[in-house]
Amino acid sequence: MAGNKKKGIIQTKGKAGNPTNLPQKPRAERALAAGLPQKMPSKSIAPAGSSAMLPFTERLLQWHNEDNHRLMPWKGEKDPYKIWLSEIILQQTRVEQGLSYYEKFVRHYPSIAQLASAPEDQVFKDWEGLGYYSRCKNLIFTAKTIVKDYKGIFPDNYDQILSLKGIGPYTAAAISAFAFNKPYAVVDGNVFRVLSRFYGVDTPIDSTKGKQLFQKIAAENLSQTKPAIYNQAIMDFGATQCKPAAPLCGSCPMGDICQAKRTGRVMSLPKKEKTLQKKNRYISWIVMELQSADPVLKPNKATLDNKAHLNKKADRHPPLYYIQKRPAGDIWENLHEFYPIETESVPEWSLKPSLLIRMLENLLSIAPSSGPLSIEAICTVTQQLTHQKIHGYIYKLCLTSRPSIFPINNWYSAKKVNDLAFPKLLKNLQIEAIPKQK
Numbered sequence: 001m002a003g004n005k006k007k008g009i010i011q012t013k014g015k016a017g018n019p020t021n022l023p024q025k026p027r028a029e030r031a032l033a034a035g036l037p038q039k040m041p042s043k044s045i046a047p048a049g050s051s052a053m054l055p056f057t058e059r060l061l062q063w064h065n066e067d068n069h070r071l072m073p074w075k076g077e078k079d080p081y082k083i084w085l086s087e088i089i090l091q092q093t094r095v096e097q098g099l100s101y102y103e104k105f106v107r108h109y110p111s112i113a114q115l116a117s118a119p120e121d122q123v124f125k126d127w128e129g130l131g132y133y134s135r136c137k138n139l140i141f142t143a144k145t146i147v148k149d150y151k152g153i154f155p156d157n158y159d160q161i162l163s164l165k166g167i168g169p170y171t172a173a174a175i176s177a178f179a180f181n182k183p184y185a186v187v188d189g190n191v192f193r194v195l196s197r198f199y200g201v202d203t204p205i206d207s208t209k210g211k212q213l214f215q216k217i218a219a220e221n222l223s224q225t226k227p228a229i230y231n232q233a234i235m236d237f238g239a240t241q242c243k244p245a246a247p248l249c250g251s252c253p254m255g256d257i258c259q260a261k262r263t264g265r266v267m268s269l270p271k272k273e274k275t276l277q278k279k280n281r282y283i284s285w286i287v288m289e290l291q292s293a294d295p296v297l298k299p300n301k302a303t304l305d306n307k308a309h310l311n312k313k314a315d316r317h318p319p320l321y322y323i324q325k326r327p328a329g330d331i332w333e334n335l336h337e338f339y340p341i342e343t344e345s346v347p348e349w350s351l352k353p354s355l356l357i358r359m360l361e362n363l364l365s366i367a368p369s370s371g372p373l374s375i376e377a378i379c380t381v382t383q384q385l386t387h388q389k390i391h392g393y394i395y396k397l398c399l400t401s402r403p404s405i406f407p408i409n410n411w412y413s414a415k416k417v418n419d420l421a422f423p424k425l426l427k428n429l430q431i432e433a434i435p436k437q438k
């Protein structure tokens with residue numbers, strides 16, 4: 001927790017069996033480096049209990065050390081009673097609302113024994129206004145259980161904690177990690193979102209399969225030696241950096257290896273089963289046109305039209321367009337598309353394009369110093385598929401330098417774009433967005 005911040009906590013040990021004793025890159029990182037499809041490996045990405053840190057964990061702890069400024073009164077708390085109190089109060093309650101209740105409970109009932117022996121009417125009175133009164137009922141019941149069965153001492157065993165009334169896997173993991181520094185990974189809404197986006201996992205988080213998968217990913221990423229710090233860091237990261245509606249991708253320390261950012265799925269992850277069943281989907285496609293004489297963009301055989309490049313009379317390279325493949329497991333798998341941003345409903349920038357500019361500056365990490373972006377709304381398109389209706393909003397963005405998050409091989413000349421397979425919806429609009437090249 002924040003109160004316990006220490007410098008220099010990150011250590012990556014060499015793995016056994018690696019004769020060079022250099023840290024071997026974990027599988028997830030190797031996949032990223034190799035530009036492999038953004039699927040979460042189905043098998044473990046790190047051996048359980050491995051001391052080698054995954055890149056995600058390493059960067060998260062570094063961020064926590066250097067940039068996590070989130071303050072909350074219970075951060076750094078080691079008393080399991082107070083941690084339990086704060087977790088129960090914060091269930092279905094915003095931090096700002098829960099704060100005064102937490103302070104009142106700690107003041108009125110400084111120990112489990114005092115809570116257990118307090119008149120119930122008084123405890124309910126103190127809970128008044130917080131709602132979900134079953135939480136208060138369970139709080140009293142569990143305080144009495146701990147006094148009766150554990151001599152008033154909060155158990156430090158995960159299974160015993162989990163067996164207490166009103167305590168589920170999340171709260172049991174939080175108490176085990178924060179109070180007793182045991183290696184249990186918390187998985188709450190923030191954690192689902194961060195892991196789903198970072199690894200590009202689109203398994204619905206509200207499905208049984210999704211819950212198990214994310215629990216596994218969370219456990220694999222957990223720092224075995226600093227579980228309390230790791231758990232606090234990932235929750236704070238989700239609350240302040242990888243936020244639901246306006247994630248700060250532009251300043252994100254994970255930006256260059258984040259799958260959602262790389263594949264334009266930041267706003268559509270995490271997925272929920274409910275969302276998948278939805279009949280309407282709203283996708284903004286950004287046709288990114290890059291005008292540049294930057295030598296780093298010298299066309300290569302694999303992607304570009306060499307004849308155009310070899311025209312010595314031309315002052316500049318022909319414009320290039322960013323194209324990526326549709327992800328596996330979704331409509332139009334393996335076909336191509338422009339940079340997509342999927343939203344839950346009609347995008348707010350359809351009425352106010354300046355909002356899209358701000359979003360893109362952030363997502364693409366474009367520094368304001370490179371000049372204001374200009375965006376042109378091309379058209380809106382719809383397509384009725386068997387189970388869903390796609391609402392497409394097409395924009396054109398002109399760039400003078402390549403956003404570093406996009407690999408160079410994803411930039412194509414207009415002629416080459418023409419040779420790629422697109423879904424019908426996007427194939428038609430190419431004619432409007434990309435000028436024909438002779």
Ligand code: SF4
Nearest residue numbers: 242247249252255258
């Ligand atoms: S780059 Fe954006 S989506 Fe990815 S982890 Fe960072 S804030 Fe979250």
